[in-house]
Amino acid sequence: xxxxxxxxxxxFWIILLRKGFITAxxxxxxxxxxxxxxxxxxxxxxxxxxxxxxxxxxxxxxTKGKSAILERPLTRPKTEVSVSAFALLFSEMVQYCQSRVYxxxxxxxxxxxxxxxxxxxxxxVLVLREKNGKRETKVLNILLFIKVxxxxxxxxxxxxxxxxxxxxxxxxxxxxxxxxxxxYISVPKDNSSLNCAAFTGGVVExxxxxxxxxxxxxxxxxxxTTLMIKFDEAVIARDKALEGR
Amino acid sequence: MSRQSNRxxxxxxxxxxxxxxxxxxxxxxxxxxxxxxxxxxxxLDKMGYNIGVRLIEDFLARSSVGRCxxxxxxADVIAKVAFKMYLGVTxxxxxxxxxxxxxxxxxxxxxxxxxVELPDNHNVLxxxxxxxxxxxxxxxxxxxxxxxxxxxxxxxxxNVTEIRMKFIKRxxxxxxxxxxxx
Numbered sequence: 261x262x263x264x265x266x267x268x269x270x271x272f273w274i275i276l277l278r279k280g281f282i283t284a285x286x287x288x289x290x291x292x293x294x295x296x297x298x299x300x301x302x303x304x305x306x307x308x309x310x311x312x313x314x315x316x317x318x319x320x321x322x323t324k325g326k327s328a329i330l331e332r333p334l335t336r337p338k339t340e341v342s343v344s345a346f347a348l349l350f351s352e353m354v355q356y357c358q359s360r361v362y363x364x365x366x367x368x369x370x371x372x373x374x375x376x377x378x379x380x381x382x383x384x385v386l387v388l389r390e391k392n393g394k395r396e397t398k399v400l401n402i403l404l405f406i407k408v409x410x411x412x413x414x415x416x417x418x419x420x421x422x423x424x425x426x427x428x429x430x431x432x433x434x435x436x437x438x439x440x441x442x443x444y445i446s447v448p449k450d451n452s453s454l455n456c457a458a459f460t461g462g463v464v465e466x467x468x469x470x471x472x473x474x475x476x477x478x479x480x481x482x483x484x485t486t487l488m489i490k491f492d493e494a495v496i497a498r499d500k501a502l503e504g505r
Numbered sequence: 506m507s508r509q510s511n512r513x514x515x516x517x518x519x520x521x522x523x524x525x526x527x528x529x530x531x532x533x534x535x536x537x538x539x540x541x542x543x544x545x546x547x548x549l550d551k552m553g554y555n556i557g558v559r560l561i562e563d564f565l566a567r568s569s570v571g572r573c574x575x576x577x578x579x580a581d582v583i584a585k586v587a588f589k590m591y592l593g594v595t596x597x598x599x600x601x602x603x604x605x606x607x608x609x610x611x612x613x614x615x616x617x618x619x620x621v622e623l624p625d626n627h628n629v630l631x632x633x634x635x636x637x638x639x640x641x642x643x644x645x646x647x648x649x650x651x652x653x654x655x656x657x658x659x660x661x662x663x664n665v666t667e668i669r670m671k672f673i674k675r676x677x678x679x680x681x682x683x684x685x686x687x
Contacts, residue, residue: 329620339616341524343517344563345591349524349635352552353531360538370534377530381620382522414523440519459527 334389336413347444354445354456368458368479375462383467386413395471399491399499402473403432406464414463415440420484430491434464437484457485464489516567521593525619532632542629549631553638554645561643564590576672577601579649580608583640592616596668609656612666623660632660636668648676 357370387393390409396402403422411419425431439457447454458479464487465477474492479485535545568586573579580598589595594616600609617633631637637653644651650673657663 329622337521337619339521339614339619340518340593341521341616342591342593343519344560346519346524346527348556348560348563349528349531352556353527355555356531356534356548356552374527374530374534377533378523378526381526381529413520416520440523 334385336389343440343443350441350456350459351445364454367454371456371458372462372465375459376466379463379466380470382410382413382463383470386410397502399473399495402468402471403489406467407434410463410467430493430496432489434487434489435483435485436487439485442485453481455479455481455485457487461487516590518593521616521619525616528617528635529621536627536630542627546629546631546634549634550638553635554642556635557639557642557644558646560591560639561646564643576606579644580670584610606672608670610668610670612668615659615666618660621660628661631655631658633658633666640668640670645676648678650674650676
């Protein structure tokens, strides 16, 4: 087996409840498992699941031994693509999203959703590559991880600035003067609040949430583009409790 | 006009991972939005076409290639200049048809499919179909109608990725009447 298999991390991702079926999808760093439990009944109001017979149909989607993906070295590939290719692709994405929404906030939400897909995929490989499989436990460290490692692997440079709000200990800002995703985008005057870096916001939100720091990330035009990160109360409370350790 | 001269030099490159993952996010979204894979393939082709139509201008500005004399030259420019410039890979041009109107681009590695495995329930999905649209759109803008399709795909267990391109016809410039004659 491969070395990084020892660091198998599993997330409970989606739990779908249908007529008597409970399906859970487990994501891990090696693919994902579909677990289907038949004959499970939910006991309403108690929040517990009573089970008569549980048949676990494990439809493994673990990649098979022949998969080339698992044989690849963890080091960052040297391949490069042109920024224009990315800009054109991103532009198509924005147009596609725009064709299916009615408002700017919906458009940004859709872009953020796509960004989350990128963040989730990126987190695993970055933690293994940069952190040797160790997770971060402190708010400041995870923010620095995003500012430095995540930004470098995505955009080839560190984020311009990381700041904390003066009056609020759960709000942080990542400020990027000219984000790569906005490089070739000119926003029409009539919806100037649109910032396509919502996509980057989605990436950051997914990375924070899946590292155990649930947060909401919003994007604003301020000193270029500012990603505003608002952590859950619980995250900050936990961080305070960990202080000095 | 004076800006044209420095445009070739600022052909910026970026790490391919963001590109790959972004494309992945797009395909995932399409799979969620459309009911079947055929529709997704169509949508990818359409988006690719839109990209191609815009990309050709960028390509002609950056690469100082002139007009191609024949389809063979076109094939070489696509493989050695265009793919290299935008995706950082150089496919090989092979399998010419005897008539010289059809060839294959064989990619050893396809930057769009890094980290990708197709789930069993998506066996109709042509994951990289965007590329077909791009080639079709770009060539259409230089008066060439081509048919582009995937013949082999590493995602479906083939050893290489093969894009088959067939020349259909030259598109006659259909200029408006007053430009044609005056």
